[in-house]
Amino acid sequence: MGYTAIEKVLGRTSRDPAHRGGVRAGTLLYPEPDMVMIHDALVKEAKREMDAAGIARVHNPDKVLMVSDHDVLYGSARAAERGAFNRKTAQTWQIKNFYDAGQGGHGHIFPMESGLVLPGMFYFDNDTHSTNAGAVGAFGMRVGNEISRVLGTGTTWVTVPRTVQLKLIGKLQEGVQARDIGFYMGREIKAKRLAFDLDYRILEYGGDLDQLGFGARVALCSTATEMRAAGVFVPPSGAILGYCRKHAKRPFEPVYSDADAEYDAVATIDLSGIEPQVVLPGNVSNSADIAESLGTAVDHAFIGSCGSGMYEDMLSAASFLKGRKVAEGVRLFIVPGSERSTKRMLADGLMQIFVDAGAMVLPAGCGPCNDAVVGPLASGETSISTSTNNNTGRFGPKDARLFLGSPATVAASALSGKITDPRGVSQDAALKLAMETAYA
């Protein structure tokens, strides 16, 4: 019996030499991570916990990537204080890879774009959305507050997750995007038509994946994470490996599951049958074909987050917004995933398109998706966004209605002021074409 990708990666990093070739699901072990990541919202708590234990230094500062993405604008005095505390901590801990506000962008996007997270890697992260690493065939594992233990001692315990495989067959219809696949999967699991339990599983994709670019692969990681997956694994294509080689800041070795690896479950989705999806308020698994919510008036729209903050997503939004205006009464926030993307948006003219359309472009990071530290809703308002989830109260008031859609659906809806099928809205052909080579 062969091993799955996660079983191989955790085997490689295990402190137990007997695990070297691979380690079976269910085994409890202490891996030596290739990297440790912590974001701005948890540095203070981790520092306090380590200080209380008398641990003044980080086990291996060179392995640590500290990012500021959850709150980069400091909309309150409290946020500014936290930022100052984080800067001081980075200095005390001698963290070289500290990407402060305005420097890197979203911690689950820019490290992949800039060759810090690479195929076959394993790292610990305090945050759930570390699963994004699967877009390049790496594994980031969330340990929450226990990141203090990893920072202080170099590791913590992990139980090797089981893996489920979802094969994507066929081609997406025009106007349907990778986020729609995730939303559709969520609804199929909820309806029990897809016999998957994602809780602490690795969701491995298979099938016709070569058609999916970097941004689409990132989008594929989102919904499963909200459904409690421990990780996502998109076997890296030749194109992805090419990009990673070009930008790699360290050597890497891609890992793939063996042909006879043991999966918890295997299922197939026919991509050609998927309509644009809109997730109805309350939970990411509340998805339905867009027909069900067409015409719903919206006050607020947002394109970004770790699920849709790649350059392809920016290009997609721009292809709809070019030469048009956001509807009266709608505020549209655009949040690129990285400073790198912000610069490209300036160079490529996307920034002009967004500003001309009346959209508000925020600095790279989580944007409103971090519990609306920026861009919240008022009571009774309605939003459509590419956020990671639409749990009640995520954007502030509990009575606000939060819909989710793909970047195309959100852009089309922001233009009309109501939930709109992107298939009926024309796109700028050159920008649409540019999506295919966004990460060439």
Place this chain on the structure above:
Amino acid sequence: MPEFNWTLRGRCYKLGHDVPHPGGVIPAFYITARETDPAVLVPHLFEETDPGFHTRSRPGDIIVTGRNFGMGQKGAGYIAMQALGLGLLCESMSMQAYRAATAEGLRVLPRCPGVLEMCETGDDLEMDFLKGHLVNHTQNRVADFEPVPVALRELIEQGGNAGWLAHWQRTVGAQEQARGEARAGT
């Protein structure tokens, strides 16, 4: 340091299946506020389903739950359970819920199939978490479950992540640091 007590004896407090952490265990407010002070959290444990629970619970009491215990955002409720000296037996709980519970040092077993059926609220229970052996003295029944894994025993004995870190610093970290400083010639 006194020997750690791996056996709890107390009354059963029985919950059903699919009890979420926010609301079902502790009001969501304290979780999103990242409240960690046991004194603040204890009065709110099971507040929405059983107000005043903390005034009736006694150290050694054991919470017995069905499948999928503690879904959703988590953390604060386990701090309160630990402060009250409670144990936890679940037919099943997610890995992240289990992580959050052990990080607080809670004596918890996440895989106790059939436990719900053999206990009622108020039963006199005796649970050895090291052996995985449960005795229901009231109903005169016994069961065996997977015990606390060897690799996590020290974490629980030291009272969770914070206590374990302090223990590590005393036993390992300080020496590592001294060696590092000697190498650096400081």
